[in-house]
Amino acid sequence: MCRGSRLALVFDLGHHPHSDDFVEPERLKREMHVFPLRLVSCKDCGLLQIDYLVNPDILYKTNYVYESSVTATGRAHYADMARHSVERFRIQKNNLVIDIGSNVGVLLQGFKDAGMRVLGIDPADIPAKKAIAEGIPTIIDYFTKAVAEDIVAKHGTARIITGTNVFAHLHDIDSAVEGMKHILASDGVIVIEAPYALPLIEHLEYDTIYHQHVGYLSVKPMQAYFKRFGLELFDVMPQDIHGGTVRYYVGHVGAHPIISSVDEYIKKEEAFGLYDTERLKRFADEVKAQRIALIGMLQDLKRSGKRIVAISTPAKGNTLLNYCNIDGAYLEYATEKSALKVGKYTPGTLLKIEPDAKLLSDQPDYALILAWNFAKEIMANNEEYKKRGGKFIIPIPKPRII
Ligand SMILES: [Zn+2]
Structure with missing residues (x-):
């Protein structure tokens, strides 16, 4: 991703299907990639970063089923992000706001409601068409320098460019950053949110690793990266969503005062050992121990005759299921809120995906929460299941039963 040629192996998860490749019934008897x-x-x-890149057309052009507006926690987060950006940088009505990887347009909706001109860019056509239908203009394409030049010619420069959980997905990151620089107004701000590599390592959140995530960002390499393109990282803020996310603020060099958070983060990362091979080796060993613990827990439950299912089927859940080899031998099926996934099967492990309501009508003994970063919301939504004696399993950082 950074175009570095000296890459050290940290952790090998084996071979995986791509995490959003949910399988339709008619594909069950075909080969799996x-x-x-x-x-x-x-x-x-x-x-x-990962060292094998899957063709982005395979990842995004077909079958891409992630919708960012699905959870209430997600919706509230994006609404707050829009409000905060408008206030902090005194964005005016009619200023242009661009969201890269805009998905169904949930973040841009907040800016639109505040009176800004908005424009989304996303190569995944199912969510992008949904955004357009809901009144969020969206370019269905990858974000590159060429697309950026086209946007400036048609719409002018942008005061805000956002990218939430997209930066880590960019295959041609150089072209995308050049494009951002080209679009950014002289006093404009790039606001990026990405899963933070430090908690991933510290809390064994290895399920964040899948082929759509090319890089696992941290502040020190991000600062160096933007510098290379004549941009400046001027603030870093922690966010509570997605089990540890960091928000990066970037502007043209000298355009914004540099906040001490940038140096503080880099010091913290170095002290933790994020750039230290021995510390990273320990992470790999701990993940292996975590896998053994989770499988052991499921085996014990099965031996005592318990019925287990999975609840929620996020992309990350497929990394966990495939890495731990948890399939129909342990789990009877998976349930899911998103209608786009119901009726399909989880990639690799081939668990049938049922509507969430089945949890209550069927009342299995245990429900493994794969979207554990939304565990609170999921458990609150399924209070009745718990009242009737159902139990939840949260797999990460340490498998536990609630
Ligand atoms: Zn590098």
């Missing part, structure tokens, strides 16, 4: 999934660390800049 799998790709190597390995976490490596760049010896030059420290960026954690």
Whole structure:
């Protein structure tokens, strides 16, 4: 991702199908495509990344079923992000706001409601068409320098460019950052949110690793990266969503005062050992122990005759299921809220995906929460299941029963 050539292997997860490749019934008897999934660390800049890139057309053009507006927690987060950006940078009505990887347009809706001109860009056509239908203009394409030039010619420069959980997905990151620089107004701000590599390592959140996530960002390599393009990282803020996310603020060099948070984060990362091979090796060992603990827990439950299902089927859940080899031998089926996934099967492990309501009508003994970063919301939504004696399993950071 950073174009570094000295990459050290941190952790090999084996071969995985891509995490959003939910299988329609008619594909059950066909071959399954799998790709190597390995976490490596760049010896030059420290960026954690994967070293095998799946063709983005396979990842995004077909079958891409992630919808960012599905959870209430997600919706509230994006509404707050829009409000906060408008206030902090005094964005005016009619200023242009661009969201890269805009999905169904949930973040842009907040800016639109505040009176800004908005424009989304996303190569995944199912969510993008949904955004357009809901009044959020969206370009269905990858974001590149060429697309950026086209946007400036038609719409002018942008005061805000956002990218939430997209930066880590960019295959041609150089072209995308050049494009952002081209679109950004002189006093404009790029606001990026991405899963933070430090909690991933610290809390064993290895399920964040899948082929759509090319890089696992942290502040030190991000600062160096933007510098290379004449941009400046000027603030870093922690966010509570997705089990540890960081928000990066980037502007043209000298356009915004640099907040002390940038240096503080880098010091914290270095003290933790995020760029230290021995510390990263420990992470790999701990993940292996976590897998043994989770499988052991499920085996004990099965031996005592308990029925177990999975609840929620996020992309990350498929990394966990495939890495731990948890299939129909342990779980009877998976349930899911998103209608786009119901009726399909989980990639690799082939668990049938049923509507969430089945949890209550069927009342299995245990429900493994794969979207554990939304565990609170999921458990609150399924209070009745718990009242009737159902139990939840939260797999990460340590498998536990609630
Ligand atoms: Zn590098």
